[in-house]
Amino acid sequence: MRAIDHITITDAAIEQMSATPNPRLKQIMESLVRHLHDFARDVDLTPEEWLEGISFLTAVGQKCTPFRQEFILLSDTLGMSALINHLHDRRALEVGTKTSLLGPFYRQSSPQMNPGDCIVKSPRQQIVIYGKVTDIHGKGIPNATVEIWQTDEDGAYDLQKQDGVDVPVMDMRGTFHTDANGDYYLRTVLPLGYMIPMDGPVGAMVLAQKRHGYRPSHIHFLVGAPGYRELVTALYSQEDEHIDSDTVFGVTESLIINLKQDDPNSPMKGYPAINYNFSLGAAAADGSGRVGADPSQITKVSH
Amino acid sequence: MRAIDHITITDAAIEQMSATPNPRLKQIMESLVRHLHDFARDVDLTPEEWLEGISFLTAVGQKCTPFRQEFILLSDTLGMSALINHLHDRRALEVGTKTSLLGPFYRQSSPQMNPGDCIVKSPRQQIVIYGKVTDIHGKGIPNATVEIWQTDEDGAYDLQKQDGVDVPVMDMRGTFHTDANGDYYLRTVLPLGYMIPMDGPVGAMVLAQKRHGYRPSHIHFLVGAPGYRELVTALYSQEDEHIDSDTVFGVTESLIINLKQDDPNSPMKGYPAINYNFSLGAAAADGSGRVGADPSQITKVSH
Numbered sequence: 001m002r003a004i005d006h007i008t009i010t011d012a013a014i015e016q017m018s019a020t021p022n023p024r025l026k027q028i029m030e031s032l033v034r035h036l037h038d039f040a041r042d043v044d045l046t047p048e049e050w051l052e053g054i055s056f057l058t059a060v061g062q063k064c065t066p067f068r069q070e071f072i073l074l075s076d077t078l079g080m081s082a083l084i085n086h087l088h089d090r091r092a093l094e095v096g097t098k099t100s101l102l103g104p105f106y107r108q109s110s111p112q113m114n115p116g117d118c119i120v121k122s123p124r125q126q127i128v129i130y131g132k133v134t135d136i137h138g139k140g141i142p143n144a145t146v147e148i149w150q151t152d153e154d155g156a157y158d159l160q161k162q163d164g165v166d167v168p169v170m171d172m173r174g175t176f177h178t179d180a181n182g183d184y185y186l187r188t189v190l191p192l193g194y195m196i197p198m199d200g201p202v203g204a205m206v207l208a209q210k211r212h213g214y215r216p217s218h219i220h221f222l223v224g225a226p227g228y229r230e231l232v233t234a235l236y237s238q239e240d241e242h243i244d245s246d247t248v249f250g251v252t253e254s255l256i257i258n259l260k261q262d263d264p265n266s267p268m269k270g271y272p273a274i275n276y277n278f279s280l281g282a283a284a285a286d287g288s289g290r291v292g293a294d295p296s297q298i299t300k301v302s303h
Numbered sequence: 304m305r306a307i308d309h310i311t312i313t314d315a316a317i318e319q320m321s322a323t324p325n326p327r328l329k330q331i332m333e334s335l336v337r338h339l340h341d342f343a344r345d346v347d348l349t350p351e352e353w354l355e356g357i358s359f360l361t362a363v364g365q366k367c368t369p370f371r372q373e374f375i376l377l378s379d380t381l382g383m384s385a386l387i388n389h390l391h392d393r394r395a396l397e398v399g400t401k402t403s404l405l406g407p408f409y410r411q412s413s414p415q416m417n418p419g420d421c422i423v424k425s426p427r428q429q430i431v432i433y434g435k436v437t438d439i440h441g442k443g444i445p446n447a448t449v450e451i452w453q454t455d456e457d458g459a460y461d462l463q464k465q466d467g468v469d470v471p472v473m474d475m476r477g478t479f480h481t482d483a484n485g486d487y488y489l490r491t492v493l494p495l496g497y498m499i500p501m502d503g504p505v506g507a508m509v510l511a512q513k514r515h516g517y518r519p520s521h522i523h524f525l526v527g528a529p530g531y532r533e534l535v536t537a538l539y540s541q542e543d544e545h546i547d548s549d550t551v552f553g554v555t556e557s558l559i560i561n562l563k564q565d566d567p568n569s570p571m572k573g574y575p576a577i578n579y580n581f582s583l584g585a586a587a588a589d590g591s592g593r594v595g596a597d598p599s600q601i602t603k604v605s606h
Contacts, residue, residue, distance in 0.1 A: 003556060004385070004389070004552065004554075004555060005389055006386060006389035006390050006393060009382050009385050009386045009389060009552060010382065010386070012382065012552055013381060013382030013552060016512075016514055016548065016550070016552075017512045017514070019512070019513040019514075020511065020512045020513060021511075021513060022511065024352075025511060025512075026512075027346055028346050028348070028352065029512065031342050031345045031346045032342055032381075033381055033382060035338040035339070035341055035342040035345070036338070036342075036381065036383060037382065037383070037386055038338055039334050039335055039338040039339075040383060040386050040387060040390065041386070041390065042334045042338070043330055043331050043334045044390055044394070045331070045387055045390065046387075046390075046391065046394075047387055047388075047391055049327075049331065050378070050383075050384075050387045054372070054374045054375055054378065057360070057363075057364060057374050058364055058367045058372070058374050059364075060360075060364060061360060061361055061362075061363060061364005061365050061367065061374075062364050062365065062367065064361045064364065064365065069357070069361070071357045071360050071361050071364075072357055075353070075357065078316060078335075078336055078339065079312050079313065079315065079316030079336060079340065080339060080340070080343060080353075081353075082307070082312050083309060083312045083313070083340055083343050083344070084343060084348055084349075084350055084353045085350075086307070086308055086309035086312060087309050087343065087344065087347055087348065087349075088349065088350055090309060091347070091349075208323065208324075208325065208328060209319075209320045209322070209323045209328075209329075209332065210322040210323060210324060211319055211320070211322075245319065247319070249307065249312060249315060249316060249319075251307075252306075252307060253306055
């Protein structure tokens with residue numbers, strides 16, 4: 001009979017998992033147990049605090065629906081999702097445009113659009129976004145897919161504006177393709193920054209931490225082409241007051257954009273314009289880099 | 304604009320939480336973020352693995368009901384609950400009997416019983432448990448409360464045998480009081496060890512780790528008296544084949560008991576007997592030591 005105390009319990013737990021056939025699962029669970037136990041020892045966690053943690057995690061799980069993923073929101077607000085992105089970028093064979101969070105509002109099969117189309121059904125003030133999709137040497141990639149999604153000028157995604165609707169109409173999103181030179185251009189509106197959902201347990205945590213809960217204004221992109229690493233990223237507005245304090249830590253210097261009121265190089269005149277070139281690295285062996293996902297897919301997995 | 308990478312993201316996240324008014328919450332969340340990020344860096348967690356983790360935690364949360372607490376089960380199987388117990392015992396002013404897991408089957412207000420009563424409605428082979436409740440110097444504590452709960456001879460608790468019943472009848476549990484000398488005695492049956500619930504995500508994890516999933520045969524106790532530290536513990540059967548490999552790491556050497564077929568000191572003759580004395584330390588400032596809880600209470604908290 002082994003004498004188990006507050007130190008040896010960690011090795012005892014790891015020893016009981018030592019027959020795990022999948023070596024990667026074994027490695028992950030061993031590390032998780034070590035770090036979780038270190039955490040509990042570091043703060044000398046009490047039974048009451050432990051129980052509060054159990055209640056919190058239970059509430060996070062029970063807040064998840066096919067339209068809401070509260071555990072991703074928790075990961076986002078703890079900086080875990082951004083960290084996973086940075087680790088993912090470090091494994092890339094070639095360093096292209098930096099990754100940013102996919103977020104919970106991506107939807108597959110957004111409307112196919114032609115160059116210059118506007119992705120917003122009822123735009124107030126249209127803007128143009130244009131640029132190139134290239135390899136890391138700056139060579140244009142023809143027929144690359146450029147998926148874009150964003151909020152409207154009031155900070156709401158289509159899914160949020162149609163909460164409760166069985167089959168929400170696609171709006172403020174679309175799929176474009178680059179031309180023979182790798183060029184793309186489209187019309188949209190300048191999105192507004194917004195607060196993360198604050199009516200759940202993660203919102204309560206953010207409030208208890210006196211954080212403002214805002215994400216700065218941003219536009220999501222998913223860019224891909226055969227042979228290249230899929231790029232999930234977002235562009236952030238320099239002017240937004242929360243550009244330096246994103247609640248989910250998605251902002252990276254190289255992803256900050258400037259809107260020019262008058263851009264002589266814009267392919268569509270008469271609109272303020274944003275110019276951004278996406279650079280794709282070679283396809284990596286480690287698969288998709290989508291940090292975030294369609295919550296309905298996750299909910300399906302979880303049942 | 305700070306340059307955030309896979310290392311500096313940790314300080315960035317902690318800095319954003321730095322205005323947390325509650326100093327203990329601040330300390331706990333800072334430590335949690337550091338250890339979670341260290342974990343992700345240590346194993347170089349990929350987006351696919353992260354997503355599998357999100358799905359797993361979501362499934363754990365959604366498996367919780369008023370009668371089942373899957374997050375406590377997860378904590379138990381990772382050795383976290385046992386660790387919290389060991390940390391709790393270390394903070395005690397006086398070291399009495401060791402703590403063990405409360406588990407998910409504790410129920411408040413179990414039937415009040417008289418000395419020698421049998422807690423099992425339909426016993427097959429009765430046994431006697433007797434002993435003293437004392438302070439750490441061995442002085443008997445009169446009128447101490449001794450709550451006991453356990454499985455039947457087939458390894459099922461009353462709640463499990465009446466799954467789906469609105470108001471399950473109390474069985475295999477009862478509340479006793481010590482006499483003027485601190486003595487208690489009662490009749491029950493020898494419980495059978497059992498497998499933790501394997502039909503949820505935690506069961507799937509345990510199977511993927513090739514663990515047997517069994518807890519050795521044990522009897523739960525909650526012992527208390529005014530002025531003393533509440534004791535949550537359990538006694539474990541030496542003879543059980545899983546005594547050295549409890550799936551939830553609750554067994555401690557000093558909590559292992561032997562059943563004597565013929566015990567001349569037993570207060571009730573004709574039954575096999577277990578003798579165990581509980582020792583209570585002075586009341587501590589750090590509150591309850593209940594690691595585990597009534598799932599219905601937690602579910603209420605979580606809504």
